[in-house]
Amino acid sequence: MNLYDLRDSIDNNDVGKEMYGLIEELYPICRSITGNGARQSLDILKKHIPLTIQEIPTGTQVFDWTVPKEWNIKDACIKNSKGDKVIDFQDSNLHVVNYSVPIRKEMTLAELKDHLHTIPEYPDWIPYRTSYYKETWGFCLSHNQFLKLEDDDYEVLIDSSLKDGHLAYGEYYLSGRNGDEILISCHICHPSLSNDNLSGIAVSTFLAKYLSSLSLKFSYRFLFIPGTIGSITWLSLNESNVSKIKHGLVLACVGDSGRYTYKKSRLGNAEIDRIVMNILKHSGEENKAIDFSPYGYDERQYCSPGFNLPVGCFMRTPYGEYPEYHTSADNLDFVQPGYLAASFSILLSILSVIESNDRYLSLNSKCEPQLGRRGLYDHLGGKAGSKARQLAMLWVLNLSDGNHTLLDISDRSGLDFSLIKNAADSLTDSGLITVMDKR
């Protein structure tokens, strides 16, 4: 089975529900860039794909960075003078600033306020805050909770640890017919947040799971890594193999209802950039392509000038462009199975193009061959789609000069890639063209 057969045989409803189920399972876990939350999450992914989990020790030098101490948390709360928990980590793991150092202390409201974070514009939502590289502590709460805090003496408890340990990440390598690689990367470091980033984890996991049953041209490398430090670590440890990566995508924010957004690689006109834009254009869905900028997800590292890999970022609504981003409102209602499934289907189409974007050579290049004689020309015409099919064949015949890929032909003709690919298959079967340099 190839990717086209897979895309056509999949029940989107079922895949959407499966991906959403994985998000529900991962949602309660308190993840961070290091610690047991990430490990527990990777173990859950292992039920779907045979991930290798790498453990990189604290203090490992990775380019200009150092793998940080490992953070773990058991519990946290703020109690008032009556002993009532006014903020409780067990209600939401967003309540604690991620990477907070341990503390157990009594303090006044005035002292406590320096360590509290809210979003006054959205008074019911809890913000998500981190402090990975500065040792501090804090609590996040809804602004309404904040307004209810009375002038009182409070007991603050954060039962966390920040010690030498390891940074864990997951890697799954799927071997294809050639050693050239497609990189699919997602970050795994956010606690209870669905679109950023559980949606990327779920879609990556199910892409890996479904691809593993196929006969593939390219090899695929799936990375499940903590944001920034994870990709820096991976690049540092795998620098000698990075040139094998021919195309790559960072997946994030793929489960919301918004339009598709594709952030191009730093190269801007890499094959992956052209493929994603071609597929989105023909998808009939609202979409937008944006140029690379050195801000965002791990494409920042893959596209740093010393690597400059052809890696773009595939999203629906981008980071920072939806108010729920990095708040408790990016919850299990914000992502939906149907949106996850639609993203999944677009990604399968993108990978189908990557797998089949060959060049062909016409074996009958002097004037048009007679298609009718070969059963390739519908004399009666008028059948739905038959005109487009014939046009696709004429374009493929004309541009099968060894210089044009099927993507070039799709772009130039304005015809859907799968139509062009079908035409190329029919013409190959009829002996009119032959595939070149099967890449």
Ligand SMILES: [Zn+2]
């Ligand atoms: Zn984020």
